[in-house]
Amino acid sequence: MTIKERFQAFGQLLRGIPIGWILPVLVASYPIVYLYSQNVQIVSCSQLVLPLSIAWAGSLILWAIFSLITKDTKKGGVISAVFVVFFFAYGHMFDWVTAVSALDLRHRHFLPITLFIAGYIGYFIAIAKKPELLKNVFKVSCVAVAFLLVVNIVPIIPAELQKSQMSIHQSSNSTGSTPGTTGSVADYPDIYYIVLDEYSSFETLETVWGYDNSEFKDFLESKGFFVAENSRTHYTSTIVVVPSILNMKPITNLHHVNDRLELISLINDNQAMKSLSKEGYTTVAIGMHTISPDINILSDYRFDYQDCSDNELFIDGFHWILVDMTTIRPFSYIFEPQIVDRIDKLRISRLYDLKKLTELSEVPSPKFVYAHILLPHEPFIFDNEGNKIDWNDISNYRDKNIYLEQLIFTTRNIEVIIDSLLKQYPEDDPPIIIIQSDHGLRHHDGVSEYMPEDEPYKVLNAFLLSHYDYQGLDDNIPPIEVLPLVIEHYINKTVQQSGD
Structure with missing residues (x-):
């Protein structure tokens, strides 16, 4: 098989893989990466592992469920992305509504309303009869969210390099200063x-x-x-x-x-x-x-x-902010x-x-x-x-x-x-x-x-x-x-x- 044929075979393989999952995963990644980029100098990249893992797993599960229901992987991707947006925006929406409203609003009232609105939007996407429009929405959304991710990842890189250099410098001097005379x-x-x-x-x-x-x-x-x-x-x-x-x-x-x-x-x-x-x-x-x-x-x-206890707290300050944002x-x-x-x-x-x-x-x-x-x-x-x-x-x-x-x-x-x-x-x-x-x-x-x-x-x-x-x-x-x-x-x- 020639090199050209190998590339053609690889392209066919890629075309056979459903790509609807990309959008919800990108959307789920953005708020976590954004929060990290805003606090990169005071948090560790290891703190990204848990929230990203949970967010990716949850978004993939949603995508699989909605893809089965709609029998369309891209449509399932758009619907699951909507639910992911509402999931991460919940805390901000609740704070805004309680700030501008005179109502004594509680989570037991606001959470069902939020889920209903997300479900209503998802329903209209599911019954949409214009596949080309849906494809365009999917592509544009993927590009837009990917761009936002890149914008927030770029400043993280030099900060992480600086942290690494500081760690190396500290390790080389870890014995502390030597008293003089x-x-x-x-x-x-x-x-x-x-x-x-x-x-x-x-x-x-x-x-x-x-x-x-x-x-x-x-x-x-x-x-x-x-x-x-x-x-x-x-x-x-x-x-x-x-x-x-x-x-x-x-x-x-x-x-x-x-x-x-x-x-x-x-x-x-x-x-x-x-x-x-x-x-x-x-x-x-x-x-x-x-x-x-x-x-x-x-x-x-x-x-x-x-x-030195074994009962380590996994909800630290960074994770707690994320919890406070979500449903x-x-x-x-x-x-x-x-x-x-x-x-x-x-x-x-x-x-x-x-x-x-x-x-x-x-x-x-x-x-x-x-x-x-x-x-x-x-x-x-x-x-x-x-x-x-x-x-x-x-x-x-x-x-x-x-x-x-x-x-x-x-x-x-x-x-x-x-x-x-x-x-x-x-x-x-x-x-x-x-x-x-x-x-x-x-x-x-x-x-x-x-x-x-x-x-x-x-x-x-x-x-x-x-x-x-x-x-x-x-x-x-x-x-x-x-x-x-x-x-x-x-x-x-x-x-x-x-x-x-």
């Missing part, structure tokens, strides 16, 4: 840098939330802290604040401040830990995975809570046990991060400890005594007490941590302790209507500097300037004195 390390103090995520300023809590947090301010000052009551951050996004803190300068050299992968790279290989390591510091990172699982900071010690949404209560299980793991994780701060006596001094505590930021999982709250309130910003109770719980734990740390050191030679929030409470749904626009920039900023005269400090010192101040006063001066 440049300075007179015996004269260097231990430094604890603790960031409380979304902890509001004293002023914001007083004026916006009606909560007097002066007890915490008095506690800090009684322990020798300087409290910068009017401190403001440069940014309100954690993924921008953290690299600016750890590199001790504003983030201005990026083409896009929201380039998440580049920002994570700046966290992983940051200037603060490199500089302090050269001076003989042991570097420690706590809780960095709460910011992003992609963070693999180059420190001598890394502490992140690792769940599965009315049945989301099925996942309640997994949600509760996930909340328990989150509680253990947050408590682990807090406790670990007081358990570093075996880490060689001088040490630089950077801890990012995802509190009082949502999910809301503690009341003011540390007890569980209703899982339905994990993102409830409308009830002010939910956020406040988690903030109070956080405050009490920080006070215990400060007392514990100070007891571990001589009274006349305490460690440096920096307590800051990355940003204040942001404009979440349910918050914006009663919170001024600039409140998220107002932050908690308090620090204990031993044998330091606070008189020259302003109470509006930005968080980003505190660590350079510490290094200049305690490290660089020591090096200069030893050089003299």
Whole structure:
């Protein structure tokens, strides 16, 4: 058989394969790929496997059923594509209708209506008597959806390549930094840098939330802290604040401040830990995975809570958004046990991060400890005594007490941590302790209507500097300037004195 004959035979084989399934599979792929492309810098491609597998299997089953009913594979493809569209659009349609309608609409009302409309459209396609028109609709739809898929796949490719390069770089440096011996390390103090995520300023809590947090301010000052009551951050996004803190300068050299992968790279290989390591510091990172699982900071010690149980939650944030989009949404209560299980793991994780701060006596001094505590930021999982709250309130910003109770719980734990740390050191030679929030409470749904626009920039900023005269400090010192101040006063001066 000649090459030409082989190609002809292959073409005949292809013509014998029904292609009606292509349209529903393409349509089912699009919303998943689109969502992934919009979140490519914070999710992993492995998270595509489960939803794509389910979507493809479901669309093929629909195609097979409607093809048998109509005895036309292309007609079955168009009808099943209609049902797939309604399946993925359900959540958006429900939210839109409930937003514009005064009716007290429930899923038990809206779901049957949605299925009826999809079935009605499918019925008219099934009885259509113009095969040529149907063929054209099929072809145009396939091309249009394929084009949309390509448009969303194209930006995914460079992002995945960048992720791969970051992974290779992190693997080659996975042992962390090696402590140096440049300075007179015996004269260097231990430094604890603790960031409380979304902890509001004293002023914001007083004026916006009606909560007097002066007890915490008095506690800090009684322990020798300087409290910068009017401190403001440069940014309100954690993924921008953290690299600016750890590199001790504003983030201005990026083409896009929201380039998440580049920002994570700046966290992983940051200037603060490199500089302090050269001076003989042991570097420690706590809780960095709460910011992003992609963070693999180059420190001598890394502490992140690792769940070793076999009961892994398959509904993560990415998958949950997909569930919320679809007709599965009315049945989301099925996942309640997994949600509760996930909340328990989150509680253990947050408590682990807090406790670990007081358990570093075996880490060689001088040490630089950077801890990012995802509190009082949502999910809301503690009341003011540390007890569980209703899982339905994990993102409830409308009830002010939910956020406040988690903030109070956080405050009490920080006070215990400060007392514990100070007891571990001589009274006349305490460690440096920096307590800051990355940003204040942001404009979440349910918050914006009663919170001024600039409140998220107002932050908690308090620090204990031993044998330091606070008189020259302003109470509006930005968080980003505190660590350079510490290094200049305690490290660089020591090096200069030893050089003299």
